[in-house]
Amino acid sequence: MSSTDPMKRLSSHGSSASIEEDPAAKRQRLERFVADQQLLASQSIPTPQTPYVIYTQRLSEVYRKKILVTGGAGFVGSHLVDRLMSEGHEVVVLDNFFTGRKANVEHWLHHPNFSLVRHDVIQPILLEVDQIYHLACPASPPHYQYNPVKTIKTSTMGTINMLGLAKRVKARILLASTSEIYGDPTVHPQPESYWGNVNTIGPRACYDEGKRVAETMMYAYKMQNDVEIRVARIFNTFGPRMHPNDGRVVSNFIIQSLQNKDITIYGDGSQTRSFQYVDDLVSGLIKLMNGNYDQPVNIGNPDEYSIKEFATKIRGMCESQSEIKFLPKVADDPTQRKADIRTAKREIDWEPMVTVDEGLKKTIEYFQREVEAAGGEIVPTGPDAAKPKGAN
Numbered sequence: 001m002s003s004t005d006p007m008k009r010l011s012s013h014g015s016s017a018s019i020e021e022d023p024a025a026k027r028q029r030l031e032r033f034v035a036d037q038q039l040l041a042s043q044s045i046p047t048p049q050t051p052y053v054i055y056t057q058r059l060s061e062v063y064r065k066k067i068l069v070t071g072g073a074g075f076v077g078s079h080l081v082d083r084l085m086s087e088g089h090e091v092v093v094l095d096n097f098f099t100g101r102k103a104n105v106e107h108w109l110h111h112p113n114f115s116l117v118r119h120d121v122i123q124p125i126l127l128e129v130d131q132i133y134h135l136a137c138p139a140s141p142p143h144y145q146y147n148p149v150k151t152i153k154t155s156t157m158g159t160i161n162m163l164g165l166a167k168r169v170k171a172r173i174l175l176a177s178t179s180e181i182y183g184d185p186t187v188h189p190q191p192e193s194y195w196g197n198v199n200t201i202g203p204r205a206c207y208d209e210g211k212r213v214a215e216t217m218m219y220a221y222k223m224q225n226d227v228e229i230r231v232a233r234i235f236n237t238f239g240p241r242m243h244p245n246d247g248r249v250v251s252n253f254i255i256q257s258l259q260n261k262d263i264t265i266y267g268d269g270s271q272t273r274s275f276q277y278v279d280d281l282v283s284g285l286i287k288l289m290n291g292n293y294d295q296p297v298n299i300g301n302p303d304e305y306s307i308k309e310f311a312t313k314i315r316g317m318c319e320s321q322s323e324i325k326f327l328p329k330v331a332d333d334p335t336q337r338k339a340d341i342r343t344a345k346r347e348i349d350w351e352p353m354v355t356v357d358e359g360l361k362k363t364i365e366y367f368q369r370e371v372e373a374a375g376g377e378i379v380p381t382g383p384d385a386a387k388p389k390g391a392n
């Protein structure tokens, strides 16, 4: 029978190597080892990507959940993982590393509550979990347009697989849907009751229609199989850990400004977006998952800017000499987008807490580090379909 005392268990290993060792010194060494293990189980390890320490609570078994995050090594997923880990839950990340990066979760690799699995959600997987945050899918237009068939499979087969898992293990599942399901909206701002205006055969359809059918599947599983579902319609989000070659507007404008390169506006810049900081999104996702409301909920910051205004704002904050350059408009680019968040306020008591300026300040600092780490130059991704570049 093995001893339940960790000190006794450890001292019974490698006995031949420690024959000569003074018993007091040995005990001290083992005590240090156990203390180190306990320390490692209570915090993250600083890494270049996450150069600070995140502490993890010790949750009793009654409150500790086993939580699956698909796409957990991506920009949004990794911030959600940080929050769930710090709350003391067990977290399993699934990622195929198409746009996700191991560096985004490297600071948890040692932690006993954390598992990382390289897996593509278009294949089924068997796991025992209590909750599923289903985020897996490239979200940047150049990336999701690179392999549109794969994007459709990710949203359809991937969501079916995750719903099948949720049904089997009776887990609650939250879908990361998107404001893109409203297409080029004719109603402004967009409430959840708006059905949208999507071009079913346009270049964005692989993503927009994929997410629309993913929502449909969520409600079909709820009706037919009593699966507990949550649907978050996420509006434009930014923050540290955005992929430097993401190609979306916030990363492009910051990278261009930091390098005094031309800021590329697609079209005349009159199109609008409302931008939220990633920490607010994470709070919204967690509140939605753990609340009682199971209809779609917009999660976004209603602070709306024209893209031209936004370019000027970022250039100013970066103290940049960049010129603004106008390129042709991209196909089916929504002309206006602003989150109507009355449902989130009413049903899950959520609203954004971080101003766009505060969020941008942190994001600019992050990209300054990324530009330095890249040796002083990053070439931003343009509007055309592109494979994500760089190590993952």
Ligand SMILES: O=C(O)[C@H]1O[C@H](OP(=O)(O)OP(=O)(O)OC[C@H]2O[C@@H](n3ccc(=O)[nH]c3=O)[C@H](O)[C@@H]2O)[C@H](O)[C@@H](O)[C@@H]1O
Pocket: 139, 140, 141, 178, 179, 180, 207, 234, 235, 236, 237, 247, 248, 249, 250, 252, 253, 264, 265, 266, 267, 271, 273, 307, 330, 333, 334
């Ligand atoms: O950031 C997000 O959360 C959203 O990003 C994209 O939607 P989109 O609004 O088109 O995001 P961007 O690619 O960042 O574009 C925003 C606006 O800036 C413009 N843009 C983008 C990049 C650039 O270099 N220059 C530029 O003018 C675009 O044409 C568009 O009008 C995704 O399709 C959504 O799923 C996702 O939720």
